Amino acid sequence: MSIFVNKNTRVLVQGITGREGQFHTKQCVEYGTNIVAGVTPGKGGQKMDDIPVFNTVKSAVQSTGANASLIFVPPAFGADAIMEAADAGVDVIVAITEGIPVLDMVKVKNFLATKKCRLIGPNCPGIITPGECKIGIMPGKIHKGGGPVGVVSRSGTLTYEVVDQLTKQGLGQTTCIGIGGDPVNGTNFIDVLKAFQDDPETKGIVMVGEIGGNAEEEASEYIKKNLTKPVVGFIAGLTAPPGRRMGHAGAIISGSSGTGQAKIEAMKKNGIHVCENLGEIGEIAKRVF
């Protein structure tokens, strides 16, 4: 089992003819993802490899029955692309694009509240159900399918590091999701935790957070109240200075809120197995799960 996406997911790629779009589409296809369409306005009727390209998401969905979208458009067009996918009835929208203005995302988020779709990201590596479906830019081969671990993270390469350690410990993954490093994003920790709790194949969860905001604190409380499965947690950025944006737009300590210490304390208080040294997260997961 898995959450949100599986081998039956039919994926379209927005921005498929761009450099990033082309490269990662090929990688996804190679992994076995069922990519059924691409969208680039003005290039409808062309093909990228064997994948038909459409002018609009609506026409791509009508012709191919795509139910998920992978977005690679530049930041200035990110909000538009997400809303177009949502309006076309796509169920799962994965936005890789980094650098979408936060006021755009604030509007998108309020717009999506009236739709039934799920947005993952933006500024994220995407989602992968190992062995079935990769919708994103993560390296497929570091993953190991079949569970028992579910992974949720705000980061990209840091998630790969964690997954790599899990795989090396012989721990496979049900689904791995990067929810993105922006201050305002779609799917949050709690959405994913809930889905992992309901997924029978997921026996344990690794949650990777970072400084900024209070999503980890809220997730920790949610875990204590609602989860029966063990959770291993990690927070990046304990040495980050306050007031500086650490690469991710969302990774900033404002005043006394968003510090790594506060997040770690919240995790510990709520029964999460906190990993304080990233080099050990695989071993800790092995011990706990």
Next chain:
Amino acid sequence: MKIHEYQAKELFRKYDVPVPEGKVAFSKEEAQAVADELGGYPVVVKAQIHAGGRGKGGGVKLASSREDVGTLANQILGMTLVTHQTGPAGKEVKKILVEAGQKIAKELYLSMLVDRQSAKIVIMASQEGGMDIEEVAAKTPEKIIKVYVDPLCGIQAYHIRDLAFGLDMPSDAMKPFSGMVKQLYTLFAANDCSLVEINPLILTVDNQVLALDAKVDIDSNAMFRHKDLLAYRDLDEEDPQEVEASKYNLNYINLDGNVGNIVNGAGLAMATMDIIKNAGAKPANFMDVGGGATSEMVENALRIILMDQKVKAILINIFGGILRCDVFAEGVVQAAKKTGINIPVVVRMEGTNVDTGRKILAESGLNLTSAVDLKDAATKIAAAV
């Protein structure tokens, strides 16, 4: 992007948000000329740096004569102002704002920012103007009024009523206050602000509202549609290494430790800093070269880190993924040769073709140490400094 108070007030004027009369000055003579133009005393002389707490640090003074303005301008221009936001090194003051003094009846607080949790724009107000708002929030949260504005609908009259009645606004000041909040919201939305803060917002004895101070931060991700605001960027306020890094799209932040580090991806970069600290050393920087990372980027990253004399060793931590480790190792070797690096470098790579990559590093004849995993990298880098 941070901007100066005088620039924020320029923006306020453009949107009809009332501010005191005044102008920026770069010398004693200019300061006195501005005071002459204002045509009355007292005037306020305010240091312009990108940090709060300027008053407490001695950067805001009242002048009651032309001579006073001259003396204060000489005193403040060139001074190193240390506040709780500048760090212990402080910041050199290169410009001052000279403004007309005001007859203050009451000091209030008003700010707008994006609330991450609700994905709304939150407007906060308090009667505790002039105070540190973090402190008010911690000690007396009931004294802060918050209204949440749906960005799709924009600000409504009831939002403003909530604020005005919460602030005990006198009835004569209702109209000017309402106009000010509406205009500020327009400014906030039209300029992709991440923060607009007025502390204090004053009520004058004749029931006018005025932004005595002004702080505006602009979302760096939105600069592509605000080319006009780019002129507000003040490179003097930024770290020279950070300015250099920004030219190459490198995410770099200068810190005060001794271990330089280069990492692909922001999360992994933060975690790498933490690992350095855990191993008993101190990170000299945050450096994210992006998820991909090319040899050219590594070369620039190395060059920028080597500008920092405090750096005694460098840790390169790359999770290859789609990027092949052999290609990356070649890049590191080239970059190390070009920059003539003469301090120890520990390279930790993981991903595709990692064995070939390590072989390339070992055979390069350079002072490059390979680490097999993160724990190994931490031990080796701590031993190197």
